[in-house]
Amino acid sequence: MLTNLKVDPEQLPKRAIVCGDPKRAALIASKLENTRQIGENREYHSYAGSWRGTEVAVVSHGVGSPGAAVCFEELAKGGVQVIIRVGTAGSYQQEIEPGSLVISSAVVRQDGLTSQLVPPGFPAVANRRVADALVQAAKAHESGLHVAEGITLTLDVFYSGVLEFPHKLYQKAGVLAVEMENSALFVIAALRGMKAGSILAIDGYADADLLASYNPHTETMAKAIEAEALIALDALVSVSA
Numbered sequence: 001m002l003t004n005l006k007v008d009p010e011q012l013p014k015r016a017i018v019c020g021d022p023k024r025a026a027l028i029a030s031k032l033e034n035t036r037q038i039g040e041n042r043e044y045h046s047y048a049g050s051w052r053g054t055e056v057a058v059v060s061h062g063v064g065s066p067g068a069a070v071c072f073e074e075l076a077k078g079g080v081q082v083i084i085r086v087g088t089a090g091s092y093q094q095e096i097e098p099g100s101l102v103i104s105s106a107v108v109r110q111d112g113l114t115s116q117l118v119p120p121g122f123p124a125v126a127n128r129r130v131a132d133a134l135v136q137a138a139k140a141h142e143s144g145l146h147v148a149e150g151i152t153l154t155l156d157v158f159y160s161g162v163l164e165f166p167h168k169l170y171q172k173a174g175v176l177a178v179e180m181e182n183s184a185l186f187v188i189a190a191l192r193g194m195k196a197g198s199i200l201a202i203d204g205y206a207d208a209d210l211l212a213s214y215n216p217h218t219e220t221m222a223k224a225i226e227a228e229a230l231i232a233l234d235a236l237v238s239v240s241a
């Protein structure tokens with residue numbers, strides 16, 4: 001039994017979708033055939049089912065890299081080989097409007113977790129096959145949403161303290177969007193031999209005024225999350241495990 005997920009590895013498919021929100025996990029799982037819940041403990045809600053004839057898992061990992069890392073490590077231990085995060089993020093670029101989708105090709109590691117796992121120069125990159133599969137699936141899906149691929153940033157901080165967020169710096173460097181778990185996912189996947197990718201629905205512009213405008217509970221977001229979930233499921237089953 002996987003300790004924190006409380007999932008029996010025998011019931012865990014080799015491909016997994018992961019996302020922060022347990023309700024999003026339930027929503028994605030509801031799209032599968034023969035859906036069953038295979039675990040529920042803390043923020044980790046786990047489901048299995050079939051997508052286009054292939055068995056997949058859907059597991060929530062909560063907010064922030066440390067808790068998510070526990071989930072990713074246990075999925076690797078349980079035999080998962082291909083893993084895609086279906087997340088949300090704030091945009092750094094004007095043309096990437098709320099409701100757009102971003103496929104992360106690589107991550108700036110501004111989290112605390114991975115610096116305790118690997119040295120500073122260690123890259124956090126998506127598996128090329130998974131990233132390509134996400135790009136292809138997004139094209140085929142024809143959602144009408146703007147889709148961009150590029151570098152994203154992982155931070156530990158959502159609400160700022162007295163130090164300024166590094167938003168302007170990374171915006172100038174061409175980073176597309178910011179979220180809180182991709183760094184952990186890409187580094188742990190590299191260490192444990194999983195193929196990882198990530199697609200993110202943009203819920204607003206990440207800047208100093210974010211607190212005033214942040215609202216991930218809109219119709220626009222629901223549409224973007226629905227689209228990224230279907231794209232990720234198609235990509236997940238197209239990559240060899």
Ligand SMILES: O=P(O)(O)O[C@H]1O[C@H](CO)[C@@H](O)[C@H]1O
Nearest residue numbers: 019020063087088179180181
């Ligand atoms: O929507 P999820 O997948 O949780 O992703 C983003 O949303 C949360 C913050 O609201 C953080 O977990 C961040 O990474």
Ligand SMILES: O=c1cc[nH]c(=O)[nH]1
Nearest residue numbers: 088089090179180206
């Ligand atoms: O970490 C996050 C997630 C969503 N939106 C943001 O601005 N930041």
